[in-house]
Amino acid sequence: MYKKYAMTSLSAVIITVNQEKKIAKTIEALKALTDDIVVVDSGSTDLTRKVARAAGANVLERPWTGYSEQKNFGNQWAKHDWILSVDDDEVVSPELIESIKQAFTPAPEADAYDLPFRTVFAGKLIRFGGWNPESHIRIFNRKKIQWNTDAVHEGLTLKPEHIIKKLTGYVHHYTVDTPEQFVAKTDRYSTLFAEKGRKIGKKASFIKVYLSPAFRFLVEYIFKFGFLDGYYGWFIAKENARYTYLKYQKLR
Structure with a gap:
């Protein structure tokens, strides 16, 4: 008889400020993957927090202390140890969501996952140049890996023994308008x-x-x-x- 396996749960963590026009789209895409979406807002003066709460996210407020510290703070409030880190101008594609589900059913076989990215610049999909191909490690187990303390271009505390696998699909980065x-x-x-x-x-x-x-x-x-x-x-x-x-x- 065919046995159906349950998917290992993961949380999504987003840091944001003044992104009322994009944050709902980011959250809605993630809801196909998890019901635990944590948003860490650093002093938005627009409707970002209201829009995020209306979309179903758990919204936390914290003064800005740097990219890594904001993200690590959000990780602490997540329900699950597996974290999907997404910025407030990024949208996870349906193909990537399916790839994540497959990797996490029944359980992940890596310590972190590398996700392909595509940039949308002022409404245009960028297919060539220095941003292609582009990928970032954005899924990891918080018990083993955290964000470092760099002020610019934050990275993860990866070790040589960590197993990293690449998924398919894309995170679409709507970088600037x-x-x-x-x-x-x-x-x-x-x-x-x-x-x-x-x-x-x-x-x-x-x-x-x-x-x-x-x-x-x-x-x-x-x-x-x-x-x-x-x-x-x-x-x-x-x-x-x-x-x-x-x-x-x-x-x-």
């Missing part, structure tokens, strides 16, 4: 990088400041076929090169 928002993001993240670098005594050489940006543009726009994405392909490659320049120039 306008190119101007991306410019502001470039300025903000480059400052955070420089502040972190100064704290640990990092230096920026002439090559880092002037040659690295040019090399990055060349790789993303030409060798990774960013030009096939048209104007936005050029804009993203140019702005990523500017980020590389700014972060080292500010560090200097």
Whole structure:
């Protein structure tokens, strides 16, 4: 007789601020996977918290102390040890949800899972350039793995002995609504990088400041076929090169 196995439960954790237009779509997609969705809000002045609660999430409020600390705080409030970490502008595709269900039925055979990403930039799906292919480890067991304490580009405390497997489907990242928002993001993240670098005594050489940006543009726009994405392909490659320049120039 065929035996039906139950799926191992997992929780979804989202950190957010002022994302009233996107947070409902993020939560609704996750509800096909779990009924435990934790949202950690850091001082939204719009309707983000109200929209998230109406969508069925458990909304917590916490002053901003950094990406990793906000995420680790949310993990502590999750009902289950397995965590799916999603940002407030990301939507899990139905194909990825099915892939997760298969991996967690009856129980996961890894310590963490790597998820493929696709970026939607100002309404356009970006298929080439420096953001492709892109994947991030976003599912993990909180008993074994946590977020580190980096101020920029937070990562997980992975060890060589951890087993990591890749799933199919995509997390769609709705990164910005306008190119101007991306410019502001470039300025903000480059400052955070420089502040972190100064704290640990990092230096920026002439090559880092002037040659690295040019090399990055060349790789993303030409060798990774960013030009096939048209104007936005050029804009993203140019702005990523500017980020590389700014972060080292500010560090200097």
